[in-house]
Every structure is written in structure tokens, then in C-alpha cells.
Amino acid sequence: MNGAAASPAVPRRGRRALIVLGAVLALLLLAWQGAALALKRQVLAALGPEAQIGNVHLGLGSVVLEDLRVTAPKGWPGEDTLRAKRLRVEAELASLFSDRYRIGHITVEQGYLSMRRTRDGKLQLLPSLLGRSKKQDKDSGGRFALRIDQIELKDSQLDFHDASLKGRPARVRIEALDAKLDELDLPGLGGRSKLQAQGRIKGRGQDGTVKLAGWLEIATRESDLTLTLRDVDLVPLEPYLLKAAEAGVARGQVDLDLHSQVKQRRLKAPGKLVLKNLELRSGKGVGGTFMGVSRKAVIASLKSGGDRIDLDFTLEGDLDNPRFALNETLSVRLAVGMAASLGIGLVDVVKDVGSATGRGIEAVGDAVGNLFGGDD
Known part of the structure; x- marks a missing residue:
């Protein structure tokens, strides 16, 4: 008889457990919602x-x-x-x-x-x-x-x-x-953020590739980044490489390897630039220089160098110096690198580029202050 009397208690306990479980699930569902x-x-x-x-x-x-x-x-x-x-x-x-x-x-x-x-x-x-x-x-x-x-x-x-x-x-x-x-x-x-990116840079004749990897701390602008360009159409990048009065680019590709480091507000960014399959625009009004050096010297070098020019450059300096200007300094650094690659006298290059930038030999000694957007 004891067994018969105890049997109804089992399903009651089971029902209570189901009710409790259902209530818990309902609460969890409400919390999730x-x-x-x-x-x-x-x-x-x-x-x-x-x-x-x-x-x-x-x-x-x-x-x-x-x-x-x-x-x-x-x-x-x-x-x-x-x-x-x-x-x-x-x-x-x-x-x-x-x-x-x-x-x-x-x-x-x-x-x-x-x-x-x-x-x-x-x-x-x-x-x-x-x-x-x-x-x-x-x-x-x-x-x-x-x-x-x-x-x-x-x-x-x-x-x-x-x-x-x-x-x-x-x-x-x-x-x-x-x-x-x-x-x-x-x-x-604040703090370091790891960055990895790759894509295609749209060009007129063909698309090139871009890769960027490293880390940066946005608050302090400290960073260690490696930028790689391959077979990028030179025409969209023309404003970064040429002054307004210089000979423009009809076609060409560029490769770039740049390792940029910013530590304690100082920038150092050695780079290597390769110009390939370069064809300069010609005609009335075309300037006599390309990237700060003689247009004739560039054309002669392309003919003798397998349609390719390699140049090295370094951007460096104090980010807190308000006199730094990326675009001017980059023009001078590339002109100096181009002159070294072609064996052209440095004094003439500095004179030509300095007259256009308004800073002359001082710009050669300066580095870039606004590589990642400058100061607030």
C-alpha cells in the first residue's frame, strides 16, 4: 500500500520540475529579447x-x-x-x-x-x-x-x-x-590596434594591388606599418608624384615598398619606388621636368634601363614641427632619389624643386609631419 500511495507523487514532482524549467526558459527568452x-x-x-x-x-x-x-x-x-x-x-x-x-x-x-x-x-x-x-x-x-x-x-x-x-x-x-x-x-x-588590409587600386588600363599591415595607436599616432603597391596605374597617383607644371604621365605602373614607423612623435619611413612601362605626355605646354629632374634624362634612362627606373627615398622627422608638409617634402625626397638613380647633380635638382615648393634645400632636410593626417 505504501508503494501505491507514493506513486501519484512522482508525476507531481515531474510536473513541478517542468513548470520550473519552463519558467526559467521563459525568463531566459525574455532576457535574450x-x-x-x-x-x-x-x-x-x-x-x-x-x-x-x-x-x-x-x-x-x-x-x-x-x-x-x-x-x-x-x-x-x-x-x-x-x-x-x-x-x-x-x-x-x-x-x-x-x-x-x-x-x-x-x-x-x-x-x-x-x-x-x-x-x-x-x-x-x-x-x-x-x-x-x-x-x-x-x-x-x-x-x-x-x-x-x-x-x-x-x-x-x-x-x-x-x-x-x-x-x-x-x-x-x-x-x-x-x-x-x-x-x-x-x-x-588609445592602445595599439592591429591592421591588415589588401585590395585593388582602380586604374585606367589595369588594376594594381595594395597591401597594408602592422599596428597603429590612433590617439598618439604611433605606428609601425608596411605598405606594398604592385603594378598600380601611375595616372591616378600623378598628383602625389608630380608638380602641376611638370610633364604628365600618358601611361605607366608603379611598385612601392614603404616601412613607416612613428615613435615618440618622430617619423621614419624608408621606401623603394619602381616606375615601369613609363610613357610621358608630350606636346605644347608640357614641362621640362619629371619628378624634379630633366625630362630628357628620364626618357634616356628608360631607353637604356629596360623601361624601368628604381629609386630609394626616406621620409623622416618630427611630427610636432608645424613646418612639415607631406606633399612638398615627398616631392623633394622623390626628386633626390630620382637624381641619384639617374646620376644627375643634386644641386640642380634641389634648385629646381625648391623654386617650386618655396623651401629649397631646407625641404630636403625636413621630413613628413602629416603622413597620417597631421595634428588636430
Whole structure:
């Protein structure tokens, strides 16, 4: 009889266990939904009113945005600063209910980024997003902090608009861009962030390749980066290599190996530049120099050197010196390297380049102060 009396208690205990389990699952579901909605709100708030979004999908600790577009502010050289076919944000859910957020991964697929360099040398990227993070930090009394473990771009495109050059602003387009940036802290941007990127630089006749690898600390501008260009069309890069009055490029390719280091606000960046299959423009009004040296000497060297010119140069100096100017110093350094490669007298080169830059031999001794956008 004891056994018969005890038997109904077993299913009652089982029912209670199921009820408790169901309640726990319901609470977990509610917590997950709350965290997912909180993540969605934070992502949309970060993108701001400039953002237009096709669809939003919530996952376990993630938000996926489809057909994202962030329109550019007034005066920006383009309609958008960011586009993405698909953007996925994965976060640590517990951090969403504090002032210290942690994003594990941001993935941008088939994206578009627009970056510009202002006339005074400042680099600008996603101004509305970065500006909002600084405002949020101010509103929270300095307590706001966001750690992003990794940002990844897949099959994306970057337009770089440069207004720091004399004359018409230049634009360089990088396509098929795959990039990873690790360990980014906002809003202070302190600490080292590892960077890896590769893509194609769009050209008229053919596309070249670009690779960038190393680390940088955005807050202090310290960095150790290696830049590699291969078979890049020389025509889009012409504003960086030539003065306005010089002989232009009809066609040609460039290879570049540059190792740039910034330590304690001092820059040193040795590089090797190779010009290949170079053909200079001719006709009325064409200048008598190319990259600071005689046009005739360049043509003669191409004929005798297998249609190729190799030159070495080094950019170095103190970033805190307000007299540094990247574009002027680069012109002089390349002219000196070209002269050494062709065996031309250095004094004549410095005289010619100095008359154009207004700095003469002083520019030869100076280094670059604004390689990564200059000082704020």
C-alpha cells in the first residue's frame, strides 16, 4: 500500500520540475529579447539619423542590418560615408546594460567607405559616428566606453578623397577590399590596434594591388606599418608624384615598398619606388621636368634601363614641427632619389624643386609631419 500511495507523487514532482524549467526558459527568452532589443537600439543610435536601413534581423547576441546607407554631411565629397549590403554586430549581452560596452565582432559585407583628407591634412572617416561616440562620452560624464575586438571588411570599396594637394582634389579608389582592425577603444582611441588590409587600386588600363599591415595607436599616432603597391596605374597617383607644371604621365605602373614607423612623435619611413612601362605626355605646354629632374634624362634612362627606373627615398622627422608638409617634402625626397638613380647633380635638382615648393634645400632636410593626417 505504501508503494501505491507514493506513486501519484512522482508525476507531481515531474510536473513541478517542468513548470520550473519552463519558467526559467521563459525568463531566459525574455532576457535574450531584452538584450537583443538593447543591442538594436544601441546600433541604431550609433548610426544616427543619417542612416537608412532596409531590414533588421535579431540573432542570439547579434544584430544584422541589410542595405545600410549612411548619408554624408554637407560639404563631403560624395553622397555617402558608409554603405553595406550586410552589416553584422556581435556583442557581449551583459555589457549592453552598462556604460562599458563590448562588441566582439563587426562584419561589413560588400561595403563602401568614403575617407577624406582635408586641405590642412586631417584625415576624416565616418564623422557622424565618431562624433556621436564623443558626445555620448561627454553626456555620461566620461564613463562611456566601447571596446570593439575586431572590425572586418569583406569585398568592400574605399574612396579616398585628398584635398590637401594643390589644384584639383585627387581621388584614389580601392576595390575588392578585405581588411581587419583589431582592438579598437572608443572614444579615446588609445592602445595599439592591429591592421591588415589588401585590395585593388582602380586604374585606367589595369588594376594594381595594395597591401597594408602592422599596428597603429590612433590617439598618439604611433605606428609601425608596411605598405606594398604592385603594378598600380601611375595616372591616378600623378598628383602625389608630380608638380602641376611638370610633364604628365600618358601611361605607366608603379611598385612601392614603404616601412613607416612613428615613435615618440618622430617619423621614419624608408621606401623603394619602381616606375615601369613609363610613357610621358608630350606636346605644347608640357614641362621640362619629371619628378624634379630633366625630362630628357628620364626618357634616356628608360631607353637604356629596360623601361624601368628604381629609386630609394626616406621620409623622416618630427611630427610636432608645424613646418612639415607631406606633399612638398615627398616631392623633394622623390626628386633626390630620382637624381641619384639617374646620376644627375643634386644641386640642380634641389634648385629646381625648391623654386617650386618655396623651401629649397631646407625641404630636403625636413621630413613628413602629416603622413597620417597631421595634428588636430
